[in-house]
Amino acid sequence: MSNIVIDAINLNKTYNPDTIPVKAIDGVSLQMQRGEFAALVGPSGSGKTTLLNLLGGLDKPDSGSILINGTDITKLSENRLVDYRLHNIGFIFQAYNLVPVLTARENVEFIMLLQNIGKAEREQRVANLLNQVGLGDKMNVRPSQLSGGQQQRVAVARALASKPQFILADEPTANLDSHSASNLLDIMAMLNKEENMTFIFSTHDQRVIERARRVITLVDGKVTSDTGLVKTQPA
Amino acid sequence: MKVIIKIAWRNIWRNPVRSLVIIVSIVLGLWAGTFVSALYYGMGEDRVTIAIENEISHIQIHHPEYRKEHKVKYFISYNDTIQQALKTTPNIKAWSARSMALGMITSTTNSNGIQVNGVDPANEDSTTHLGAKIIEGQYLGSGKANQIIVGQKLAEKMKLKLKSKVVLTFIDKDENMAAGAFKVAGIFKSDNSSWDDANVFVKRAELNPLMGLDSSDVHEVAVLLTTNRLVDTTEALLKKQLPQYRVESWMEIAPDINTIISVMSSASVIFVVIILMALSFGIINIMLMAVLERTRELGMMIALGMTRFRVFVLVVTETFFLVMLGCPVGMLAGFGTIRYLYIHGFDYSASAGQSMAKLGFKSVLHPDLPLGQYEQIIVLVIITALLSAIFPAVKAVRLNPAQTIKS
Ligand SMILES: Nc1ncnc2c1ncn2[C@@H]1O[C@H](COP(=O)(O)OP(=O)(O)O)[C@@H](O)[C@H]1O
Numbered sequence: 047m048s049n050i051v052i053d054a055i056n057l058n059k060t061y062n063p064d065t066i067p068v069k070a071i072d073g074v075s076l077q078m079q080r081g082e083f084a085a086l087v088g089p090s091g092s093g094k095t096t097l098l099n100l101l102g103g104l105d106k107p108d109s110g111s112i113l114i115n116g117t118d119i120t121k122l123s124e125n126r127l128v129d130y131r132l133h134n135i136g137f138i139f140q141a142y143n144l145v146p147v148l149t150a151r152e153n154v155e156f157i158m159l160l161q162n163i164g165k166a167e168r169e170q171r172v173a174n175l176l177n178q179v180g181l182g183d184k185m186n187v188r189p190s191q192l193s194g195g196q197q198q199r200v201a202v203a204r205a206l207a208s209k210p211q212f213i214l215a216d217e218p219t220a221n222l223d224s225h226s227a228s229n230l231l232d233i234m235a236m237l238n239k240e241e242n243m244t245f246i247f248s249t250h251d252q253r254v255i256e257r258a259r260r261v262i263t264l265v266d267g268k269v270t271s272d273t274g275l276v277k278t279q280p281a
Numbered sequence: 282m283k284v285i286i287k288i289a290w291r292n293i294w295r296n297p298v299r300s301l302v303i304i305v306s307i308v309l310g311l312w313a314g315t316f317v318s319a320l321y322y323g324m325g326e327d328r329v330t331i332a333i334e335n336e337i338s339h340i341q342i343h344h345p346e347y348r349k350e351h352k353v354k355y356f357i358s359y360n361d362t363i364q365q366a367l368k369t370t371p372n373i374k375a376w377s378a379r380s381m382a383l384g385m386i387t388s389t390t391n392s393n394g395i396q397v398n399g400v401d402p403a404n405e406d407s408t409t410h411l412g413a414k415i416i417e418g419q420y421l422g423s424g425k426a427n428q429i430i431v432g433q434k435l436a437e438k439m440k441l442k443l444k445s446k447v448v449l450t451f452i453d454k455d456e457n458m459a460a461g462a463f464k465v466a467g468i469f470k471s472d473n474s475s476w477d478d479a480n481v482f483v484k485r486a487e488l489n490p491l492m493g494l495d496s497s498d499v500h501e502v503a504v505l506l507t508t509n510r511l512v513d514t515t516e517a518l519l520k521k522q523l524p525q526y527r528v529e530s531w532m533e534i535a536p537d538i539n540t541i542i543s544v545m546s547s548a549s550v551i552f553v554v555i556i557l558m559a560l561s562f563g564i565i566n567i568m569l570m571a572v573l574e575r576t577r578e579l580g581m582m583i584a585l586g587m588t589r590f591r592v593f594v595l596v597v598t599e600t601f602f603l604v605m606l607g608c609p610v611g612m613l614a615g616f617g618t619i620r621y622l623y624i625h626g627f628d629y630s631a632s633a634g635q636s637m638a639k640l641g642f643k644s645v646l647h648p649d650l651p652l653g654q655y656e657q658i659i660v661l662v663i664i665t666a667l668l669s670a671i672f673p674a675v676k677a678v679r680l681n682p683a684q685t686i687k688s
């Protein structure tokens with residue numbers, strides 16, 4: 047199997063093409079290898095969220111293709127895409143990540159239930175993951191009783207629970223204080239290393255950018271710089 | 282799917298006030314639906330009972346031609362064959378043999394078209410309780426000759442008092458005009474004022490000679506049974522024993538009463554439909570609110586890979602839970618009200634008693650509803666609620682995850 051997880055070729059996306067067109071993504075091509083830990087940076091409005099939505103199959107480009115392990119997800123039907131996301135892509139959003147009426151444990155379990163994973167495996171994975179993100183003692187607590195940082199850690203655990211090809215995180219630290227932000231990055235970096243999980247996260251926080259091993263810069267929907275593919279296993 | 286049910290159940294407690302609004306509207310919907318249906322059903326049943334116990338009885342026996350043409354010549358002989366059959370057939374409570382003529386009643390002031398009924402007073406009373414309906418004067422007695430009793434409405438119209446003289450005119454057996462003078466002995470009043478208006482009663486022994494009939498000749502034998510439920514079997518038994526006559530049940534004799542009942546039940550259907558529409562409107566609104574308030578969360582679940590079908594099921598299940606919480610309460614409220622009013626009676630004479638009496642309804646109603654109809658209403662309410670959930674659920678399904686998460 048090729049080491050290239052994502053191969054995005056010449057993506058274009060224009061919002062409101064009929065009224066006030068906004069070219070959010072303008073000819074972006076991008077490759078990601080397994081095990082990368084990459085930051086997508088750029089000023090607000092530069093197209094980071096749009097690009098992540100395209101890569102995650104939440105939105106379709108006007109042109110271009112996105113091959114994920116060789117499958118062009120831009121060609122999938124809406125229904126196939128839902129299933130594809132469930133089994134292949136992990137999401138961490140900026141906020142409103144968790145189902146409010148489910149506990150931390152149930153939130154992580156939720157995605158595996160959607161995947162029809164058996165009870166024994168579910169329970170074991172939930173416990174392992176929540177321990178890994180340092181929330182072993184908060185398993186039965188609902189999101190409203192967790193801090194912002196803790197909620198994002200549950201979201202990380204959930205993203206990992208579905209065993210995705212890669213995890214997309216759109217400004218995961220935007221609502222966090224610097225301590226929680228660095229703590230979250232520690233956990234993501236640790237999982238990247240231990241599980242060889244590919245992470246792509248957008249941010250405009252300099253301290254977060256410093257943690258990335260690859261930095262892709264977007265300006266006005268174009269990639270203006272890319273520190274390039276770095277060998278996946280750091281020294 | 283279990284997790285969807287869990288989320289749905291917990292979701293309904295996130296905004297208890299809103300959920301309570303739906304539950305209460307379901308309770309009210311069921312309560313009103315069953316109550317209105319029971320009111321109409323009870324009215325219909327009352328009407329049947331009135332008609333059977335006071336007017337037509339369960340079964341009637343005639344000359345085969347009589348009901349086609351009410352001519353005096355189509356009489357039957359009230360002989361041993363009939364009497365024996367009536368005596369030996371089970372579940373017969375009473376019967377009355379009548380000779381009848383369509384004719385005119387004339388007083389000093391004016392005249393009116395009526396049906397003259399020549400009866401045996403005691404038998405008539407045990408069959409239609411006519412004696413109990415006398416409000417002034419006396420029932421037909423054995424003493425004085427040429428007594429007549431008339432309805433209150435008719436007496437008013439014709440300015441008849443006790444002891445007023447009237448003349449009855451009609452066509453006799455040989456198609457000649459015949460007449461007889463009678464004296465008002467009593468005035469009766471039943472629950473059906475138009476019936477009161479159209480019937481007068483004299484003794485058969487006095488009427489028959491005027492019509493040119495023997496004293497044992499009659500036009501109608503009305504048979505009262507011990508229960509409403511054995512009409513069909515008893516009718517069949519009598520038919521077999523009396524093949525030369527026409528034996529009919531009340532449903533054949535008075536199809537208009539059946540019509541009234543079906544009009545009543547369509548009226549209650551209209552009410553129930555209105556109630557269901559109101560319920561549906563409320564559910565659509567509130568569930569739509571619940572969906573629009575949670576677009577981010579629903580969008581997030583769709584983004585993660587929850588299928589649209591499951592999102593749909595989630596919204597419908599929430600509605601279903603609310604219905605299930607409201608149903609038992611609403612049913613009990615409806616059942617309780619109906620039973621209470623059934624036992625104590627529901628007096629609406631103040632509002633509409635007069636006009637209903639004209640149609641032959643009592644002014645005190647006994648709302649009643651067979652269990653099967655409760656079931657029907659529950660099923661209707663559940664279906665309505667679930668159908669109403671479709672629109673909000675489709676809204677939820679149509680959410681664009683990329684858009685909702687961004688906002
Ligand atoms: N749904 C939308 N409709 C119209 N314009 C949009 C929409 N979403 C994003 N945009 C525009 O596209 C551009 C890129 O937005 P976005 O991808 O959210 O940038 P970033 O995440 O880097 O802030 C911006 O100019 C934004 O205003």
Ligand SMILES: [Mg+2]
Binds near residue numbers: 094096216
């Ligand atoms: Mg953004």
